[in-house]
Amino acid sequence: MADHQFHLKAHFPGLRNSVGTIESGQLHTKVSIPPEMNGPGVGTNxxxxxxxxxxxxxIITLAAMMERSKVKKKDLSMDSTAxxxxxNGVLTYKKIIHKPTIVLTNRDNERDRDLALRLAKKAEASCMISRAIQGNVDIELEVTIK
Incomplete structure (x- = not known):
């Protein structure tokens, strides 16, 4: 299996509270320190x-798993919090909480409800980014099925 490469160009000419830029594929944005950390809050961080x-x-992993398992859904949305x-002046990225909401085509279909919940949990363990940060950042799920 071949490696996939993703490239990013970053430019940050100023000091701590300056604004820089990043470019990677379709992502083109300004970057700075967020206001919560006494930064200018321009662009993303x-x-x-x-x-x-x-x-x-x-969410993409979950959608793909639901499609492969033929779970019929009307909608899939999510709120996430970090x-x-x-x-003592040391910042630690402690936890991410994903709150997916799965709206099934037929909410009375017990098979789809049970499978959707199992897939929601499995998607977190299967996602490449979740695996990359595993052991450093906790990930919690709060799944809603309608």
Whole structure:
């Protein structure tokens, strides 16, 4: 199996509270330190991007697993939250909480309900980003099936 390569160009000409840019494929944005960490809050930041990577990897993995398992859904959406802790000036990315909402075509279909819940849990363990951060960042799931 061949390796896949992804490239990113970053430019940050100023000091801590300056604004830089990143470019990678379809991603072109400004970057800076978030206001929660006394930064200018322009563009995105590493905390949002790690949360975005984890969330998009998880939801795409879940959608693919549901499709392969023929779970009939009307919709799949998710809210995700990252918890970053600061202790003695040291920042630690502690936890990500994914809250997927799966809307089934037939909510009375017990097979689809049970399978959707199992797949929601399995997708977290199968997602490439979840596996990459495993052991460093806890990931919690709060699944809603309608």
């Amino acid at each position: 590493p905390d949002e991007m790690l949360l975005g990577a984890a969330a998009t990897c998880y 918890i970053v802790n600061e202790t």
